[in-house]
Amino acid sequence: MTSALKIVVTVKQVPDPNSTFALEADNTISREKEVVLDPGDECGVEEALQLKEAHGGEVILVSMGPERARDAIRKGLSMGADRGILITDPQLAGADALLTAKALAAAIKPEAPDLVICGTESYDGSTGMVPPMLAELLGMPQLTVAKKVEVDGTNVKVHRQTADGYQVLEAATPALITVTAAIAEPRYASLKGIMAARSKEIKQVGLGDLGIERGESAETIEGVTDAETRKAGVVIEFDGTAIDRIMQVLAEAKVI
Amino acid sequence: MAKVWVYAELNQGALSATALELMVKARELGDVEAIALGAGAKAAADTLGKHGAKVVHVHEDAAFDDYLAEPATDALAALNQQGAPDLILFGFTSDSREVAGRLAARLEVGLISNAGDLVRNDGGFVAKVPYFGGAKVASLKANKKPAIVLIRPKSFEPSEVGGTAEVKELAVTIGDGSKRAHIVERVVEASEKVKLEDAKVVISGGRGMGGPDNFPLLEDLAGALGGAVGASRAVVDAGWVPYSMQVGQTGKSVRPGVYIAVGISGAMQHTVGMKTSKVIIAINKDAEAPIMKMADLGVVGDALKIVPALTAAVKAKKR
Numbered sequence: 098m099t100s101a102l103k104i105v106v107t108v109k110q111v112p113d114p115n116s117t118f119a120l121e122a123d124n125t126i127s128r129e130k131e132v133v134l135d136p137g138d139e140c141g142v143e144e145a146l147q148l149k150e151a152h153g154g155e156v157i158l159v160s161m162g163p164e165r166a167r168d169a170i171r172k173g174l175s176m177g178a179d180r181g182i183l184i185t186d187p188q189l190a191g192a193d194a195l196l197t198a199k200a201l202a203a204a205i206k207p208e209a210p211d212l213v214i215c216g217t218e219s220y221d222g223s224t225g226m227v228p229p230m231l232a233e234l235l236g237m238p239q240l241t242v243a244k245k246v247e248v249d250g251t252n253v254k255v256h257r258q259t260a261d262g263y264q265v266l267e268a269a270t271p272a273l274i275t276v277t278a279a280i281a282e283p284r285y286a287s288l289k290g291i292m293a294a295r296s297k298e299i300k301q302v303g304l305g306d307l308g309i310e311r312g313e314s315a316e317t318i319e320g321v322t323d324a325e326t327r328k329a330g331v332v333i334e335f336d337g338t339a340i341d342r343i344m345q346v347l348a349e350a351k352v353i
Numbered sequence: 354m355a356k357v358w359v360y361a362e363l364n365q366g367a368l369s370a371t372a373l374e375l376m377v378k379a380r381e382l383g384d385v386e387a388i389a390l391g392a393g394a395k396a397a398a399d400t401l402g403k404h405g406a407k408v409v410h411v412h413e414d415a416a417f418d419d420y421l422a423e424p425a426t427d428a429l430a431a432l433n434q435q436g437a438p439d440l441i442l443f444g445f446t447s448d449s450r451e452v453a454g455r456l457a458a459r460l461e462v463g464l465i466s467n468a469g470d471l472v473r474n475d476g477g478f479v480a481k482v483p484y485f486g487g488a489k490v491a492s493l494k495a496n497k498k499p500a501i502v503l504i505r506p507k508s509f510e511p512s513e514v515g516g517t518a519e520v521k522e523l524a525v526t527i528g529d530g531s532k533r534a535h536i537v538e539r540v541v542e543a544s545e546k547v548k549l550e551d552a553k554v555v556i557s558g559g560r561g562m563g564g565p566d567n568f569p570l571l572e573d574l575a576g577a578l579g580g581a582v583g584a585s586r587a588v589v590d591a592g593w594v595p596y597s598m599q600v601g602q603t604g605k606s607v608r609p610g611v612y613i614a615v616g617i618s619g620a621m622q623h624t625v626g627m628k629t630s631k632v633i634i635a636i637n638k639d640a641e642a643p644i645m646k647m648a649d650l651g652v653v654g655d656a657l658k659i660v661p662a663l664t665a666a667v668k669a670k671k672r
Contacts, residue, residue, distance in 0.1 A: 194454075195463035218603055224466040225603075226503075229422065229454025238533035239422060241451060244596075257421075258596050259447065260550075260605065262542035266421060267535045278590045315463025315501075316493040319479060324490045327628060327647040332640055335654025340666050343634060346650050350611045350632045352554050352578060353670055 100250060102154035102270075104145045105210040106178065107201055107231070108138040110162050110169035111221040134169040137216030139283035141276050142173045145214050146284070148248060154211075155179050159204050161189060161197055167299055174294035175286035181299040188304050188311045195315060198230035203307035205235060212253065213273040217242050225275070232273040240266045241275040355383030355473070356438040358499070360429070361401055361409075362449050365418065365539075366393035370550070371444030373404050373511035375504060378471055379442055380405035380514065382478070387518070388432065390425050391417030395520065402518030404511065412523040421534035422451040424527045429456050431525040438499050440478055442471075445503040453503055462497035467602070468504045478502065487602075487621035487628075506550075507606040507629060542595060547581040549598065554580030555609045555627070557600050558588065561616015561637060561656050565593035570660045571615060577667040583607065583627075585617045601626040616656045619644025636660070 113131040134142075145156045158173045160166045161184040170181035184200050192200070205213060213235065218225035232239035240246075243255035244263065253272050257264045258279075286294070304311065333339055347353045357379045361372035372387070379385040387406040389397045391413065398409035410432060416424040429441070429452070443453040445467050457464040468480035469490070478500050484491040495502065549555065556571045556578070571582045583600040584593070600607055601623040612630035617623060619635070619642055627633070628647060635648035636656050645651040652659060 193463055194466070195457060195461070198458060225450060226454050226457075226464065226466050229451045230458035233426070233455040233458040239451060239455075240534055241421070242447060259539075261597055262540045264536050265538035265540070267537050268533045272534075277596070279592065279596070313496055315457070315497055316465050316480070316495055319492040319494050321484060321489050321491045324483065324488055327633070327649075329646045330633075330649035330651065332645050332648075332651035332653060335652050335659050339652050339654070339659070340662050342650060343652065343663055344666055344670065346632060346634060347578070347611060347667070352580075352611050353667055 100152065102148055102152045102212060102248065103157070103208065103210045104148060104154060104212045104214060105157045105159055105205050105208055106138070106141045106145045106173065107213070107215045108142065108158050108160045108169050108173055109135045109216075109219050110160065110166040111135045111219060132165065132168070134172040135216055135220050137218070137220060137278055138173075139176075140278050140280050141214045141216050142176055142178060143281040143283040144246060144276050145212075146177045147281060148212070148246070152248060157182065157208060157210070159201060160184065161192070161200050170299055171294055172286070174297045174299075175291040176284055177290060180297055183299055183301045184303075184307070185301060186303040192311075193314045193316065194224070194226040195230060196311060198227050198234055199309055200304065200307060201227070201231055202234035203309055204302060209271075211270040212248070213237065213271075215273065215275045217275040217277050228273060228275045235271075235273065237271050237273045238268040239273045239275070240268055243274055243276045244279040246274060246276065246280065355440060357383040357385050358438045358441045359385060359387045359401075359406065360441065360443045360449060360452065361387045361389045361397060362444055362446060363389060363391045363393050363397060364448070366391070368393065368397040368400055369444065369446065370511070371446055371449070371506045372397075372401070374506065374509045375442045375444060376401065376404040376406065377509040377511060378504065382440065382471065382473055386410065386438070388429060388523070390414075390428055398518050398520045402516050403513045405514045405516060406518040407516075408521055409518040410521050410523045412525065414527050416527040416532055419536055420532045421536060422455055423531035423533060425452045426455040426459060427527055427531050428523055428525050430459055432523060433460065433499065440495075440500045440502065443501065443503045445505045450503060453501055457501050460499070462499060462501060464501035464503065465493050465495060466503040468502050469508050471502055471504065483621075483625055487625045505606055507608045542597065547575070547579065549581045549583055549600070549605055550607060552581035552607070553610045554578045554613070555583050555600070555607050555611075555630070556580055556613045556615060557583035557585065557617060557627070558615050559585035559617030559623075560587050562588070563616075563657065567657060568594060570657065570664070574613075574660055574664045574667070577664050577671070580609070585620070585623050614644050614648070615660060617644055618642045619647065
C-alpha cells in the first residue's frame with residue numbers, strides 16, 4: 098500500500114572533505130575554507146527523493162548553521178527537495194549536540210513528518226550523537242545506520258549495519274532514520290533543478306521563533322593541546338633489502 | 354567518592370569487551386556500579402565484579418535484546434531517578450551511543466562523546482577528546498550531573514582486580530510504548546576467520562590498493578600471518594569492501610601487535626582507530642604521506658609488488 102510521505106531531511110554544511118583543514122590561532126576551524134553540503138547528507142536527500150518518487154509526498158530540508166548554510170539547503174533543493182528551513186541565530190554558535198538536537202526538534206515538530214532522515218554522522222564531527230537525541234526529543238523510534246530503507250504504508254524497515262553484518266529493524270511511522278553513504282548514489286542537480294531551486298522557499302527561524310533558550314552547555318573547553326604523536330620511525334625505499342627489513346620488524350614483534 | 358556507573362553493553366548475551374575497558378577507568382574515578390541489560394546480564398555480573406564493580410544492576414527482559422535503544426534508556430532513566438550518579442560511562446560503540454544519546458536528551462544533561470581518557474579535576478570530570486581530526490586534544494569539563502561520557506573502544510587494557518559484585522534486580526517495567534524499533538532479524542555477513550578487533554596482526558588497505566580486485570593480496574598476507582584485513586573509510590565508502598572492515602573513528606578501533614597500512618595515506622579519521630597499535634608498518638608510494646610520519650617502518654614503493662613479496666617471504670620462513 099502506498100500513501101504519501103512527508104519527509105524531513107536534516108542537512109549540514111561542512112568544510113569540503115576534499116580540501117585540507119586549517120586551524121586559527123584560537124584553535125577554531127578556519128572559516129575561510131570551502132564549505133559544501135555534507136556528502137553523507139547528500140545521500141540522505143537522495144534517499145528521501147527516491148521515497149517520494151515511489152510514494153508521493155514532500156521533502157523538507159532542515160539545517161542549522163550560519164547564514165551561508167542556506168547554500169547547503171539550496172543544493173538539496175536543486176536535487177529536487179521541495180522546501181527548506183534554516184535555523185540560524187548568533188546564540189547558536191558553538192552549540193553542543195543537545196542544543197543542536199533541541200533546535201532541530203523544535204523546527205521539525207510542527208511539520209509532523211512521517212520520516213526524519215539524518216546522516217549517520219557528519220563528515221566534520223563524526224560523532225553521530227545528534228540523531229538519537231533528536232529521536233528522543235521528537236518522541237520517535239530510531240532506525241539507524243541504514244544501508245537500505247523500505248516503506249510500506251505506515252511500516253518502515255531498514256537494514257542496519259553492524260560490526261559483523263546487519264540487523265533488520267522495523268517500526269511504525271513516524272520514525273527517525275539515519276543513513277550511511279551506501280544507501281544511495283546522490284543524483285547531480287540538473288540545470289532545470291538548479292533554476293527551480295531559486296524560487297523554492299527557505300524559511301529562516303531563530304531561537305526565539307523556536308521558543309528555545311540557550312542553556313548551560315554540557316561541557317566547557319578547558320584547553321586544547323597537540324595530540325601525542327608517535328615518533329617517526331625509518332622510511333626506506335622498496336629495494337632488494339626492504340622485505341628483509343619488514344621481516345625483521347615482524348620477528349621483533351614476535352608475530353612470525 | 355564519586356558515584357560512577359558503567360553501562361555494560363551486552364551483545365546477544367555476551368558482555369562487550371568495551372565494558373571491561375570502561376571498568377578500568379571507572380574504578381579509578383570512584384565507586385562503581387554497572388548496569389547490565391538483557392540476556393546474560395546475571396552471568397556478566399560475575400565478571401563485572403571481578404573487574405571492580407561493587408554493585409551490578411541487572412534486568413533480563415527480552416525487550417533489551419529485541420528493541421533498539423528505548424528499553425535500555427527507560428531502565429537507565431528509572432535508575433537515575435532513584436539516585437543520580439556523578440558520572441555515567443558508555444563505550445563509544447554503535448549500540449551504546451544510541452542509548453547514551455537518548456538518555457542525555459531525556460535527562461537534559463547532554464554528553465561528551467569520543468573521549469580517549471577521563472580524569473578527575475576539582476571535583477569534576479575532564480574528558481580528553483580528539484579534536485580537529487585527531488591532531489589536537491581538547492580537555493572538556495563536564496558541567497552536568499550526571500555527566501555522560503562516551504569513551505572510545507580500546508582506550509584501556511582490561512584487568513581483573515578481584516571482588517564480587519552485589520547483584521540487584523532492576524525493578525522497572527518496559528512498556529509497549531518503548532517497544533518500537535524492533536530487531537526482527539540479525540544477519541551475519543563477515544566470514545573473517547580472525548576477528549579484526551582481536552587480531553594480533555591487522556593488514557589494512559586503502560585507495561593505494563588500486564581497486565577491490567587487489568584486496569585478495571591482503572587476504573593472502575593476513576592468512577600467512579594469522580591476521581585480519583581492515584580498510585580505510587575511503588575504500589568502504591567507495592564500495593570496495595564492507596563496512597565491517599573499516600578501521601577508524603567511524604569504524605573499528607584496533608590495537609594489534611603489528612598494524613600494516615597498505616596504500617593508506619593516514620587521514621586522522623583512520624589513524625584515530627589504529628594509532629595505539631604496538632608496531633606500525635606503512636607501505637605507500639608516497640614518502641610524504643602522513644602515515645609515514647607515524648610508522649615505525651615505512652616502505653616506499655608499489656603495494657601490489659611489495660605485498661606479494663612479503664607474503665612469499667612469510668610463507669618461506671614458516672616452512
